[in-house]
Amino acid sequence: MILRCMAALMLLAASFARGQEDTGKEVVGNVVVRVFHVTDGDPKAAGDKAKPLAQAAVDKLQKEEHLKFAHYSGIGVDTKPLYRSYENWAQPLGGSDEVMVRFEAQSKPTGGSARLGLELWLSRKKVLKTDAEVSAEKPLYVLGPAWRGGRLLISVALAPKPKGGS
Numbered sequence: 001m002i003l004r005c006m007a008a009l010m011l012l013a014a015s016f017a018r019g020q021e022d023t024g025k026e027v028v029g030n031v032v033v034r035v036f037h038v039t040d041g042d043p044k045a046a047g048d049k050a051k052p053l054a055q056a057a058v059d060k061l062q063k064e065e066h067l068k069f070a071h072y073s074g075i076g077v078d079t080k081p082l083y084r085s086y087e088n089w090a091q092p093l094g095g096s097d098e099v100m101v102r103f104e105a106q107s108k109p110t111g112g113s114a115r116l117g118l119e120l121w122l123s124r125k126k127v128l129k130t131d132a133e134v135s136a137e138k139p140l141y142v143l144g145p146a147w148r149g150g151r152l153l154i155s156v157a158l159a160p161k162p163k164g165g166s
Helices: 002-019 054-061
Strands: 028-038 071-083 088-089 099-105 113-120 125-135 140-147 151-157
Touching: 028 088, 028 099, 028 113, 054 071, 071 088, 071 099, 071 151, 099 151, 113 140, 113 151, 125 140
Parallel strands: 125 151
Antiparallel strands: 028 071, 028 151, 088 099, 099 113, 113 125, 140 151
């Protein structure tokens, strides 16, 4: 009799657990992490996979005094979902752990921006931990270490909302 009651309770608990949804897994946006090579020297030093940026992107970057360089090349990008209550990791260099960004929402995105808890990891070492408000139009830029005759520049932004989307 006791075994039957215990089995019934276990079945009831299992069915109740299946019926509960984890609201923390709700995707509330997407985060785009980009890595650029910026230099006043030879842009070819970044390698064959580096692609020059469009002039509109260069103009936007050069509006920031500390981001003025002669050449800008894109070397990696990763887009990951922004969960309501869970952290996520972006690896913009093709799955390499040389540059990784950990992020989590501190609030639900409103008005096209969101407050994120961010960590920047370079070569498996945490080099920056911060909270920042980002949007598609106003990314967070982190001028990284010297690399191949220039510097790495890491950008963290919300992905633009699809046209006609909510």
